[in-house]
Amino acid sequence: MTHFLGGRRPRSVFAGIGAAATAVLLAAGPAAAAGPAYHPAPRTDAALLEQCAQDGGDIVCTYADLAAGHYDVTVFLGDADEAAATEVRAEARRLMVAETPTAAGELTRKTFTVNVRTPEAQQNRQDVPGEPGLTLRFTGGAPAVARIGIAEAPEHAPRLFLGGDSTVTDQDNFPYTGWGQRLPAHFRHGLSVVNYSGGGESTVSYLSRAYMFGELTPQLRSGDVVLFQLAHNDKTTTAADYRANLTTLVEGVRARGAQPVLVTPIVRCRFTGDQLNDTGLIRTGEADLPEEIRGVAAGLGVPLIDLTAMSEELVEGLGYEAAKPIYLIDETGDRTHTSEYGASVYAGLVAGELRRQGIVPERFWADDDAARP
Missing domain, CATH: 3.40.50.1110 (SGNH hydrolase)
Incomplete structure (x- = not known):
């Protein structure tokens, strides 16, 4: 199996990261199923992992430059060397992917679409506005993420x-x-x-x-x-x-x-x-x-x-x-x-x-x- 990050790097890569990649809107991958209602999932980019950091046992990735809108996200969950169990949340604790177990050396691909807005939680302003842009949190029993891709969702997406x-x-x-x-x-x-x-x-x-x-x-x-x-x-x-x-x-x-x-x-x-x-x-x-x-x-x-x-x-x-x-x-x-x-x-x-x-x-x-x- 080919892995995006070798060895134990899917976890250790998050230590000491400070620089933020600014180009996060990626070219789309190959077309999915035919028909006007379908559109391709975004390709992954190693630079997107540079905007991630450890937060206790979780991995938090912040893309503050993204404007309000709708974004397609591709994630590959798992670790090259160890078993993992990863749940994906976006913005104000929205569940995007329920906890997904992966065996050592296994990567599981998930895609979803996220609404980014201000305020990002309750619309009647009962909570703080939230952080700018898109926030992804990888949590669960043993979270691990190897690849991330983000692309602006097509205008016609429902x-x-x-x-x-x-x-x-x-x-x-x-x-x-x-x-x-x-x-x-x-x-x-x-x-x-x-x-x-x-x-x-x-x-x-x-x-x-x-x-x-x-x-x-x-x-x-x-x-x-x-x-x-x-x-x-x-x-x-x-x-x-x-x-x-x-x-x-x-x-x-x-x-x-x-x-x-x-x-x-x-x-x-x-x-x-x-x-x-x-x-x-x-x-x-x-x-x-x-x-x-x-x-x-x-x-x-x-x-x-x-x-x-x-x-x-x-x-x-x-x-x-x-x-x-x-x-x-x-x-x-x-x-x-x-x-x-x-x-x-x-x-x-x-x-x-x-x-x-x-x-x-x-x-x-x-x-x-x-x-x-």
């Missing part, structure tokens, strides 16, 4: 936008993790996941804040998909207003030629006896919010991902004690927000429906089950 609350958003602060943060690992390069969510967002605030729906809609174009999961914070929104707000979201996306998808909210881990209660099922004094979403989706002919029904079945089937690891109950007492594990579980449910309903075409799905928890 995007999957997420409009949601704290259970969806790119959380900057561990252990809090939104399911949208774990969704990118399900896709190969060519589809960019743009998480336009934020903690505390309701249908009311999402529509009223210029930097939420007002900034999202101008970016949309034909072929893009937008998932909305907004309900947890609509505690005082009347049923009529809630339906009207969902309708405005749907019509705003359709006006740009994009495809809206409504997602019912994940349940809270709140039980009465052996069943989830109204708080757990996101039923307020004003409305049964998941049922309102189902009605609007049916009335407007919008695809529906019934994440409430799926998460209810899962959590009630497990029972309170067994369901605790999905949430942050043991860490903080939080029965609403999910752990990294729980976010991966719910991202898997969403991904399964996106694939089953044909909302995301087959050509964009990763070729393995590595993203599954």
Whole structure:
């Protein structure tokens, strides 16, 4: 087997690096499968490893000169001499490649597309803006990366936008993790996941804040998909207003030629006896919010991902004690927000429906089950 870096260098190369390579947009490699929707993965370049450094047991690569946009990334994971286990994250803890084991002398190629933006985490400015450019973090049980390639994604490449609350958003602060943060690992390069969510967002605030729906809609174009999961914070929104707000979201996306998808909210881990209660099922004094979403989706002919029904079945089937690891109950007492594990579980449910309903075409799905928890 031919290796890009000989011997033990995939790990030791990171010690004492200070100089930064500035040319990181690379010529594309040979064409992938035929058809206008496909585009080549970027070729790797040794200079890109010069912008990596050790951070504890992790390897962090920073490309600060990259402007906001969408970038295809190729990585070869593994080590010439030792077994490795590598997970790839980008920007604000977004999972791009789930932990991938490699034997000594084995390199595994992965490709994905990353959205670079400011702020790079929650879009309602609840977190710090983040670092300029693109950040890649190689973590896991024994992280090792031998090659990296980066290229600007083609202008026509489709995007999957997420409009949601704290259970969806790119959380900057561990252990809090939104399911949208774990969704990118399900896709190969060519589809960019743009998480336009934020903690505390309701249908009311999402529509009223210029930097939420007002900034999202101008970016949309034909072929893009937008998932909305907004309900947890609509505690005082009347049923009529809630339906009207969902309708405005749907019509705003359709006006740009994009495809809206409504997602019912994940349940809270709140039980009465052996069943989830109204708080757990996101039923307020004003409305049964998941049922309102189902009605609007049916009335407007919008695809529906019934994440409430799926998460209810899962959590009630497990029972309170067994369901605790999905949430942050043991860490903080939080029965609403999910752990990294729980976010991966719910991202898997969403991904399964996106694939089953044909909302995301087959050509964009990763070729393995590595993203599954």
